[in-house]
Structure formats: structure tokens, C-alpha cells
Amino acid sequence: xxxxxxxxxxxxxxxxxxxxxxxxxxxxxxxxxxxxxxxxxxxxxxxxxxxxxxxxxxxxxxxxxxxxxxxxxxxxxxxxxxxxxxxxxxxxxxxxxxxxxxxxxxxxxxxxxxxxxxxxxxxxxxxxxxxxxxxxxxxxxxxxxxxxxxxxxxxxxxxxxxxxxxxxxxxxxxxxxxxxxxxxxxxxxxxxxxxxxxxxxxxxxxxxxxxxxxxxxxxxxxxxxxxxxxxxxxxxxxxxxxxxxxxxxxxxxxxxxxxxxxxxxxxxxxxxxxxxxxxxxxxxxxxxxxxxxxxxxxxxxxxxxxxxxxxxxxxxxxxxxxxxxxx
Numbered sequence: 001x002x003x004x005x006x007x008x009x010x011x012x013x014x015x016x017x018x019x020x021x022x023x024x025x026x027x028x029x030x031x032x033x034x035x036x037x038x039x040x041x042x043x044x045x046x047x048x049x050x051x052x053x054x055x056x057x058x059x060x061x062x063x064x065x066x067x068x069x070x071x072x073x074x075x076x077x078x079x080x081x082x083x084x085x086x087x088x089x090x091x092x093x094x095x096x097x098x099x100x101x102x103x104x105x106x107x108x109x110x111x112x113x114x115x116x117x118x119x120x121x122x123x124x125x126x127x128x129x130x131x132x133x134x135x136x137x138x139x140x141x142x143x144x145x146x147x148x149x150x151x152x153x154x155x156x157x158x159x160x161x162x163x164x165x166x167x168x169x170x171x172x173x174x175x176x177x178x179x180x181x182x183x184x185x186x187x188x189x190x191x192x193x194x195x196x197x198x199x200x201x202x203x204x205x206x207x208x209x210x211x212x213x214x215x216x217x218x219x220x221x222x223x224x225x226x227x228x229x230x231x232x233x234x235x236x237x238x239x240x241x242x243x244x245x246x247x248x249x250x251x252x253x254x255x256x257x258x259x260x261x262x263x264x265x266x267x268x269x270x271x272x273x274x275x276x277x278x279x280x281x282x283x284x285x286x287x288x289x290x291x292x293x294x295x296x297x298x299x300x301x302x303x304x305x306x307x308x309x310x311x312x313x314x315x316x317x318x319x320x321x322x323x324x325x326x327x
Contacts, residue, residue, distance in 0.1 A: 001035075004089060007025055008091070009040050011041060012045055015048050016202035020201075029105070036087070039081045040065045040066075044070040044071035066080055073172070073173065075173060078092060099195070108159055111161055116164050117189070118191050118192070119150050119192050120192075122197035127200075160182075161187075173215060173218045236291060246277045247279075
């Protein structure tokens, strides 16, 4: 029988904290009387963490581990955990002990009440200012761009219904944007819970400025995927139309200046700008058409839609009139 909750812990060089974290998870879940399993994902650590995981798994068959040959990143660790998790509900925790496993039962309760995803909000963070200020700025931009009212998109402690994580695919650095990917997949009941945040007890933070930059690049990727992946012409066509119109207006003005006003055009930078805008507009249209040609076969394959429920057939109606509800 599968456990009620699968807890996924991606970890990189966190050997010192793992045993204590597992003890806290075990205490929290047993107190809540919930069956559980823990997946410890060793993301290519070189501090002896795999030996710790093997010992923990030998002591408790609810503890399982996966080891990567090299460091692939948090998204890859979560992806393999999502794939192997068997629970009805799936939770994630960072391995540095800054997330409190005692918060998980309340988050699972919200899932049982109907939420698809519950994200932890660290209102009072126990991190240095070099990490908190960029994080607040990043969250504000993501909240504005996505329209999802979460305070902490990058929170390590989250809880999901199993079908949510089975429907999203994370890679690169996209783990920050799982709420956006989930909503795109049709899971709109996204809630937030304020959680306790603790100071790091062992080791040092893995946060760096390069992760901040990659996060914004991935935000652009996710915004494009969630808004235009199924209709690329809407993006490239709009860009092409604006560019072409700008170049056309410039060309009309320069034609008037040449034919009516007799002004020379050979040394005017505006001529080059007009030509460039027209060419950019044409190229954008071609990119949009190519995108539509690539997407169209997939969109025509109705088998790719996940049908959640089908209404009972009314024998007095033709079979073509049955309705389906899709997420």
C-alpha cells in the first residue's frame, strides 16, 4: 500500500544535517499519524553524504536514496524524486535544516481541504541581507509577472497533490517556478502558509549571484512557455506587426521627404532604421509561422489532453453531444 506522503529532500554536501533532518521528519509525521516515505537525493555530493543516506535507509525502510554521479542541480533532483514518489501527497524540503518538518502536517491538511499546491512563506528569514534583499526583489518581479500572489516562489518547503508534480516537468532552474507551471497545467488552487525559518546550523549557503541571474533568465523562459508555447504566432506576430508598422511609417515619411521636400536620404540613419524594422518584422512573422507549423500536429492530437471527468451519456442525445471537462 503506498504511503500517504512522500517527502523529497534534494541535497548537495549536507552530510552533517541529514540524520537530524530525518529524525525531525519522522517525529513530525508520526505525531500526525500519517504514513510516509522519504526520498533523499544526493546531487553529486563529495562530503560522504551517500554513506549517511545508506545508513539511514538500512535503519528505516521508509528512507530511500538516489545518488547522481555529478551535480545536476536542484531541478534534476526534484524531477527524479517526483518520478519515484508513491505518495498521495508529495512534499519537498531543503536539507539544510532551515525548513521545519513540523510544518508539513498543516500543509497536507490544506491539500486534503482542496488545495492543489501549498507553498511555504518564510515571513521572517534567518539569512544574511545579501540573500534576503535579492530574494525579495526576485519574488516581487515574479509575483507581478505571473499574477500568482505568493510571497516566496523559491521556498524549499512545499506540498503538492501527486497529480500536480506528475503533470509538470522541471529542468535547469525551473524548480523556482513550479507554481507557474502547475497553474499552466490547470491546477489553479494554489495556497500559501506562513512557516518558521531557522538559521543554518551546518555548512554554508549554496546561493550565489549567478543563481540570481539564472533565475531571471528562467523567468523569461517560463513566461514564454506558459503564455505562448501553444500559440507562438501571438508572440512573434505581435512583435513582427509592431516592427513592420514602425518601419513602414518611417519609409512613408522618408518617401515624402524625398519626393515632396527634395531632401537627400543617402546619409540619413533613419533610412537604415526603417529598413531594419521592416526586415525584423518579416523575420518575426516567419518565426511565428514556423512555430505554428511545429505546434499544430501536437495540437491536433486530441489524445494529449488529460480528461478529468466525462459526463454520463444521455441516451436521448447523439454521442457527439457529450461533454468533457478538462483541467
